Amino acid sequence: MAFLADSVLDAALSEISSNAVALHICKQAPSSYTQATSTHSLGNKSGLSFDAAANGSPNGRKISTSVSNGSVSASGDATHWAIVSGSVLLAHGLLPASQAVTSGNKFNISSLDIRIPDAA
Structure with missing residues (x-):
């Protein structure tokens, strides 16, 4: 059995929290920086703040953030989030709940966990 x-795990999560420039809400899962920030992006929020690394559930480690007053730049159904730095897609995943968004409005995410599970 592997062990880390x-x-x-905290070092990997620190890479995200220390270098995150913006969180984008996306209409589908991005696989590149361009998809996260352009092709699939419906809006974004910069100036992210993360909690310290903590135990994840059901295992592993996690960092958490929330977003208020993010800017919506295109209308659609936001289903995914993406965190970027410079020209790098650092992380992405499913939103806690899908959101219908309208260009010119604001979006909020009350709680978002980024978790790395324990090695198996």
Whole structure:
């Protein structure tokens, strides 16, 4: 069975929290920076703040953030989030709940966890 110390998982999560420039809401899962910031993006929020790494559920480690007053730039159904830095897609995943958004409005995400599970 593989094992990774919490400090190893925390280092990966620190890379995200220390270098995140913006969170984009997307109409589908992006596989590149361009898809996250352009092709699939419906809006974004910069100036993210993350909680310290903590135990994840059901295992692993996690960091958490929330978003208020993100800017919606295109109308559609936001189903995914993407976190970017410079020209790098750092992480992406499903939103806690799909959101119908309208260009010119604001979006909020009350709680978003980024979790790395324990090695198996």
